[in-house]
Amino acid sequence: MSRARATARILVVDDDPAIRRALAAELATSGYEALEAADGAEGFRLFEGTEPDLVLTDLAMPVADGFDLVRRVRRAGATPIVVLSVRGSEADKVRALDLGADDFVVKPFSVQELLARVRAQLRRHGDETTRGVLEFPGLSIDRERRRVVSGGHEVKLTPTELAILELLATQAGKPVTIRQIIGRVWHGAPGTSPDAVRVHVGSLRKKIEPDPARPRYVVTEPWVGYRFVAEPLAP
């Protein structure tokens, strides 16, 4: 995808004209270039013609739904995709993530919420991080020395906990499914249960979260997995 553009170009696909217009207006106000499509088919035509930097799509659309669009965009490349889902349709959310979507927001959402997701995806995509040290407010992860410092103190993590933390932190802002964690940390070892993942994440959180009642770094995405929520500090 072209990285030469000064402003990021965002493709908005939703069959509801009011939402489409409102989203496009908000994105434009925030300095993005917004393109609109009313269904998945039109969306993909626009995608091919304009090479946007991010796709924002509804899932339930009468003509060529969002799943199909996610699948085709993902086949074409790594362009970040944020899907709009409706509460109560968790299965749709997981399905979209499995098809290659990067994140979701649940209707009704606020503009701030949406813009935060969009920013996180654009940043993540522009900066597929390979840096040796990941820095977050109050937390630093030195991947080469395998050292983690939280609140100024070094914390001792087991290799599994460190692997999970690295996986989540390198994709800060993006929901990571339990299946993806098992695939990356346990290399898909058969018989690895979601409960095993929960146990390790639980003890990881105990070690790195300064206030267990208000998690700052790792939060649960119900029925999906986990999300690293802290924003990385500029290198």
Place this chain on the structure above:
Amino acid sequence: MNLTTIGFVFLVVVLLAALRLGLAAAMLASLGATACYNYFFLPPVGTWTIAAPANWVALATFLLASVVVSRLAAREKRRAEDAEARRTEMEALYGLSIDLFAATNRIGALGDAAGRALRTMGASGGGLVLFRDGEPEVITSLGSGIDAADPLLAGVMRASEAAELPAEGGTRDVYLPLAVGGRASGVLVIRGTRAERNALASAGRLVALAVERERFLAESAHLDALKESDALKTSLLRAVSHDLRTPITSIRLGLDRLKRSPGAAGIVEDVARETETLSRRIDNLLAMARLDAGTFVPRPEPTPAADLFRATLDALPLALAGRTVDVSVAQETPDLLVDPALAVEILANLLENASRAAPSGALALAAEPSPRDAARVRLDVLDRGPGVSPAVKRAAAVAVPGDAGRAGLGLAICQALARAMGGSIALLDRPDGGTIARLEVPAAATSGDEVA
């Protein structure tokens, strides 16, 4: 011809009589043959006198032999006849089973099935009675037929044992309980039959199977109808859920934009807050509608209390604007086994109620293991408001919106949602002033072992 040969010829005659005509005829033939043997062949011939004592022995031996032969032959004959009869019955039953299961595989064919069974058993009449909730219902009645008030029907049904009464011309009236394992579901009455008891029992079993099958057919038809209605409800709710949330989404987006225009801030803030509330009411109603429709199944998964609290606060950005909410999770609190979306919905309702009831002062969310039950966790929503009114307490206790107004309705919904995932809600007075809204939910099984 000597005397021995003649004796054998007579024996053959007796044997034939036994095979052809049965035991009585054979015995008669034995006596006749003995007499003829004496009169015509034992010297002095032509008289009933027997001269030589040896001939007395011969005559007695002959009589004995012919009696034994008659009995043996007659028994063979009876066995052959039995076998033949059983073969005929088997054939009839086989025919009946084919008939029952091929020709009557539909609802409402039971009468037909019973009729076929009666004909097969050579009955002059009879019928089928099914008992539904203890009440007899005559499905079919043929020939002399049956009377639902016949006390023998209820007796056979109760005892689950067959009964037989003698009837005209050496036939029997037979009452068969129809049971496939377990309890009888009805009685098959076969009047004026001569059929073997085993054959009757088999016919009864076949009809019982037909009754069971009819029941399954009816049940599956009912289930199909239910499934269809569930599918309809589900798709209706999906559509409603989408249709209601889409306008809310665009209202919110529009408000977010308006907020930044000069001079509108205060009003827009109010509208935005009300929209947030409206949105949550719609969520409540949809969740209730789903529970009510029976199409909603909570999906519990182990969830840390801190995540629920965080999501709850996220759900109420406007209602809680400017408010302090203290969040605490006791050290040893296990993960909760809850449907996360439902739990957040309940907590958001309780917290919103708390913020309305106590317009000032800090609110708090607290989690701790239940002191009474290690397998449960308490999630408390605390405020410094005026405490719980008796009406609201009553409403909370019975989970019915009574005279408690809006809070009562919200509570009733929360109670129903909590119950759906094995939880409960109680409203308590906070010892040093204010209210505790307490949600108790199951704890997730603690898998203490570190899994490598």
